[in-house]
Amino acid sequence: MTIDGTTGRVEGPEDLGLKDPLVDLPKGGVMGPSFYLSTDGWWLAVEFAEVGPEGGWRGARSLYLLDGRQPGWVRRWPGRTWVAWDPAGGGVVLWNVGADQLEWLRLPPGPNGEPVPLAEAATAGPLAFLEGGLVTLSRTNPAALQLWDKAGRLQGEWDFSPEVERIYSLLGEGGRIWIGAFERTSPGEPCRFALLEWQPPRSSHAAP
DSSP, X not given: OEEOTTTOOEEOGGGGTOOOOOOEETTEXXXXXXXXXXXXXXXXXXXXXXXXXXXXXXXXXXXXXXXXTSTTOEEEEETEEEEEEOTTSSEEEEEETTTTEEXXXXXXXXXXXXXXXXXXXXXXXXXXXXTTEEEEEBSSOTTEEEEEETTSOEEEEEEOTTTEEEEEEEEEETTEEXXXXXXXXXXXXXXXXXXXXXXXXXXXXXXX
């Protein structure tokens, strides 16, 4: 449930224009909604998911976006889940469950605006936002980072495999990234952790 901050009225999903029914079916049903408020406070993502007969998560049903600047504005994207808001505003990362890929959606989306597939990005793992884009892990290399611009275009990939085995954490800070990773070790040696500071070069072909 949500509360209208102006009137104090308690509102349900239907009052917000969300059409997915909240039903409890014997062989499964719809779980939700889950609410995710953007960091700037203007956007709300409302997510519905399918549940199986045992009550476990089965897949995404739909994701709604509501624009706080335009009361009554609602858009629905089927088969998506929310992943992360751009802290600076202007975009949101989604996961297209059916296609098994991350997507970037600019905000506000145009009348026919659709999320842009980040097809080469890992669907599970850390993300980090920079002033000019988004950093993800590579789908094929857990020790490689990819930089995407605000239009969802891949700007370059940087391989840290000579130094680390796998990256497990990212934190964006201005124009640099803090990287948490597992160092490469010889067989039988204990696991070691590394903290790296990295600033993406201006040229996408520059070395890390």
